[in-house]
Amino acid sequence: MANQVSEDLRKTPLHGLHESLGAKLVPFAGYEMPVQFEGVKPEHLWTREHAGLFDVSHMGPCFLTLREGVSEDPAAHDKIAAMVEELVPSAIATLKPGQARLTVLLNEDGGIRDDLIITRLPDEHQNGRLYIVVNGAVKDQDWAHFEQKLAGRAVVQRADDRVLMALQGPKAVDVLKDEFAGCEDLSFMRCMLAAWGGAECLISRCGYTGEDGFEILIPAAAGEELAAKLLKDERVKPIGLGARDSLRLEAGLCLYGHDMDTSRNPVEVDLQWVIQKSRRERADFPGAEVVLEALSNGPKEKRVGIRPLERAPAREGTEIHVNGEAVGVVTSGGFGPSVDGPVAMGYVRADLAEPGTPVELMVRGKPRAGEVAALPFVEHNYKR
Amino acid sequence: MTQHFTQQVTFYTEDHEWVTVHGDLATVGITRYAAEQLGDVVFVETPEVGKTFKKGDEMAVVESVKAASDVYAPLSGEVIDTNGELADAPEKVNDHPETEGWFCVIKFSDGAETKGLMDKDAYYEFCKGQ
Known part of the structure; x- marks a missing residue:
């Protein structure tokens, strides 16, 4: 039960905050992360009833941008979307500004390299740039995959030096609207740009608990301040990875590397809904033959x-x-x-x-x- | 040769079990420190009565919300009783780890094995170093 952590592990910008809150820290996806604060069960139940704050800065937020840069012309979105659609089976071109979609990164044999959320930026002046969040444990290989497959056509800008935090639970919206006016009007899988203390943030209405909530991408220093401020609200408690896992399991959400990996195609994983009709008809994504066969004949x-x-x-x-x-x-x-x-x-x-x-x-x-x-x-x- | 303890004495292991010996019987459970580390206990798999273990064998499993953890036999011997109440009330391990949350009673075969165990003060120091 020794609580020793290797010095090679990375730390998120909120590491000091976790320590000051008495978190139990464990190695996870190459980072030293809080597995629990008060205890898995009370943290889990708190999130379902009130609002829980999760540090998910170990994940892989990034921006994928056309090599020639962003544009006011919506055709630039079509262009970056077409490139990403070479790698995933979901319709990215049809995303509206500020809309996000869950998808999977596929191998040539239809196996799942990762699951990820792709968002078209809400700012109509930024056509040609997508906000993408991949899993922490495979982010380096995902980004290398993007760079290799889209070499000379698009640029990956990693954003994992920032804070990515999730505020989840039925009270999350009431807490967060005081910091980000207008976030209460977002619906599930929609994103807005906002400023907080002079820092530019991306607020997405999504999460990994089954509850209503938000994920916030914010520069490191402002993120530390925002997290500390949110935790002063009596409706908010810090939540560790232990409760994150039990919450997502009850919500039936997959954990990459466990519930799916390169040996599984999206149909077996019961994620066939991420493949929109237009993509099934075009059958132009990696592993389409295997995946479409599983769709018609059953996995x-x-x-x-x-x-x-x-x-x-x-x-x-x-x-x-x-x-x-x-x-x-x-x-x-x-x-x-x-x-x-x-x-x-x-x-x-x-x-x-x-x-x-x-x-x-x-x-x-x-x-x-x-x-x-x-x-x-x-x-x-x-x-x- | 069996060593008989005429007075009840409690020892502790480095795996955070407590073992209270009296006569040639030993009652075993996990310590408050262990219960706190585990968090909410949701299931205990106690050993079957009649089974024999060597000191250090995996004897029981305690499952918390977080994970399954093995519990090792602190002394060699035969299981003669188990705490049936844990089946429906595993939370006793959190609420009263060193009394009502006991796991089993062993009829131990070699009292000299207690020499390798810690007393309360030594265990307290041991936990401070964890």
């Missing part, structure tokens, strides 16, 4: 919710059996504080993916009763 395995019916959690790696035969594996699992019981997700043979299908979960060699469950475990509370 061999499918990601599903798993509900252990006893109290023992079924963690990542737990084998899923039906009638003594291995039919799948748990990829994320633990205890859901809002569900007040164990929850998991994983892959099962496609013919067993129907909610209610009884399964056995092999926890430490012992079969424990469980069933396939509909996701999410806790209803989403997004501002539509």
